[in-house]
Amino acid sequence: MTGAVDPRTRDDGLGWVTRAVFGDQRIALVVDAAVPAGHTVVARYAIVPSVDRARFLLPLGSSRATAGALLAYNALRPVKVRAVRAALGVAARAGMVARAPFPVLSVALPAALDPAEVLLAERLAADLGGGTAYAACGVRPPDPNHKPTLQLFDRAGAPRGYAKIGWNDATRALVTAEAAALRELSAVAGAAGHPGTPRLLAETSWAGQAVALVEPLPTGVRGMPVDAPPELAALLAVARRGRPPATPRPLAGSPFLTRLTAQAQQAAATDPAGARAVAAVTELARRHGDVTVEFGHWHGDWVPWNLGRHAGGLIAWDWEHSGPDVPVGFDLAHDAFQRSLVLRGEPAASAAEQVRQWLDRYGDRLGLDPARRGLVADAYLVEMWLRTWRLAAAGAGWNPALHPALLDVVEKRQGG
Numbered sequence: 001m002t003g004a005v006d007p008r009t010r011d012d013g014l015g016w017v018t019r020a021v022f023g024d025q026r027i028a029l030v031v032d033a034a035v036p037a038g039h040t041v042v043a044r045y046a047i048v049p050s051v052d053r054a055r056f057l058l059p060l061g062s063s064r065a066t067a068g069a070l071l072a073y074n075a076l077r078p079v080k081v082r083a084v085r086a087a088l089g090v091a092a093r094a095g096m097v098a099r100a101p102f103p104v105l106s107v108a109l110p111a112a113l114d115p116a117e118v119l120l121a122e123r124l125a126a127d128l129g130g131g132t133a134y135a136a137c138g139v140r141p142p143d144p145n146h147k148p149t150l151q152l153f154d155r156a157g158a159p160r161g162y163a164k165i166g167w168n169d170a171t172r173a174l175v176t177a178e179a180a181a182l183r184e185l186s187a188v189a190g191a192a193g194h195p196g197t198p199r200l201l202a203e204t205s206w207a208g209q210a211v212a213l214v215e216p217l218p219t220g221v222r223g224m225p226v227d228a229p230p231e232l233a234a235l236l237a238v239a240r241r242g243r244p245p246a247t248p249r250p251l252a253g254s255p256f257l258t259r260l261t262a263q264a265q266q267a268a269a270t271d272p273a274g275a276r277a278v279a280a281v282t283e284l285a286r287r288h289g290d291v292t293v294e295f296g297h298w299h300g301d302w303v304p305w306n307l308g309r310h311a312g313g314l315i316a317w318d319w320e321h322s323g324p325d326v327p328v329g330f331d332l333a334h335d336a337f338q339r340s341l342v343l344r345g346e347p348a349a350s351a352a353e354q355v356r357q358w359l360d361r362y363g364d365r366l367g368l369d370p371a372r373r374g375l376v377a378d379a380y381l382v383e384m385w386l387r388t389w390r391l392a393a394a395g396a397g398w399n400p401a402l403h404p405a406l407l408d409v410v411e412k413r414q415g416g
Contacts, residue, residue, distance in 0.1 A: 016142035035108035068157025069136030127202035159216035166210035170394035191242030239296030252289035
């Protein structure tokens with residue numbers, strides 16, 4: 001490939017990422033070619049390992065920043081990925097990546113155009129207080145549920161911030177929700193038992209996209225083993241936000257049930273499967289309406305790969321699905337469900353059974369007797385299908401692992 005073809009015209013991951021990050025057409029992008037006359041190069045990136053198999057856009061111009069983009073948080077990555085990044089990081093620190101035969105993406109602007117007007121990395125650097133920021137970007141296949149991300153580094157290779165870009169209705173909603181959650185969580189920093197949480201540094205709208213800039217994780221953070229037992233004390237701290245336990249309330253009449261009912265009705269108005277969701281919520285209320293349960297917040301995606309440890313404490317990130325007024329125990333149910341579905345590749349029915357087993361094993365430590373455990377399990381599965389519908393309705397498409405299989409599971413449980 002040569003610079004004659006703008007990478008933004010591609011239909012692969014490189015095209016998707018460059019459109020999100022360099023969407024303004026006044027920006028000239030060329031690969032291994034001279035920039036147009038009258039333009040000045042303002043940034044250069046190594047495309048690793050190649051244009052057709054791109055996985056990273058690594059910033060050039062500072063060997064330490066290039067190395068930082070490869071080595072930062074490497075301990076959180078799978079072993080094979082960690083090894084490749086470590087080798088590349090050592091090479092980058094020695095200046096070898098800049099001399100390697102990787103294709104080079106040059107970003108060029110007309111001479112009179114202010115970079116801060118059209119370059120997201122420049123805008124984010126200003127939000128960080130100014131100075132040079134070198135941006136690194138992972139490249140993955142385009143997916144309506146995924147978000148391009150930028151990691152920002154200073155010239156010495158130290159992380160400055162992590163930005164998520166919401167580019168369609170589904171991802172804009174997730175980025176906006178995470179920003180709101182992090183803003184609220186700043187009030188409970190240091191609460192007993194609550195996991196550490198990255199601070200929200202800035203939230204901005206950029207060329208129709210929602211962007212959240214988040215504080216870097218501590219450099220020494222280590223990932224949680226995927227078979228680690230659930231962090232029950234931390235789950236309760238997240239649910240209660242530093243407050244005493246809430247008085248249990250009946251499911252009937254709760255804001256939670258009201259929300260489920262409204263969302264199921266919305267689903268019924270737009271999707272043939274929505275009528276089944278309405279029936280599932282109705283049956284949930286019939287079976288569990290009189291059961292009292294503690295309501296609180298939840299992380300919303302509490303899984304080992306969104307958790308780490310640093311200086312003896314727990315760190316939690318990716319708060320995109322966080323929210324209030326859910327039955328306490330939802331994060332435990334989600335942890336069980338996702339370990340089964342994602343890590344072991346089991347079907348939705350097996351994942352639902354894992355939820356039941358974990359609630360039976362650990363639920364008493366969350367104040368859940370048998371009746372409450374049944375409510376939490378059934379309500380969580382309905383919540384998860386409605387999440388799947390919300391993402392699909394916002395343009396992310398249906399998750400084939402959850403639709404229609406999860407509705408089948410819900411109906412089978414309710415008929416038992």
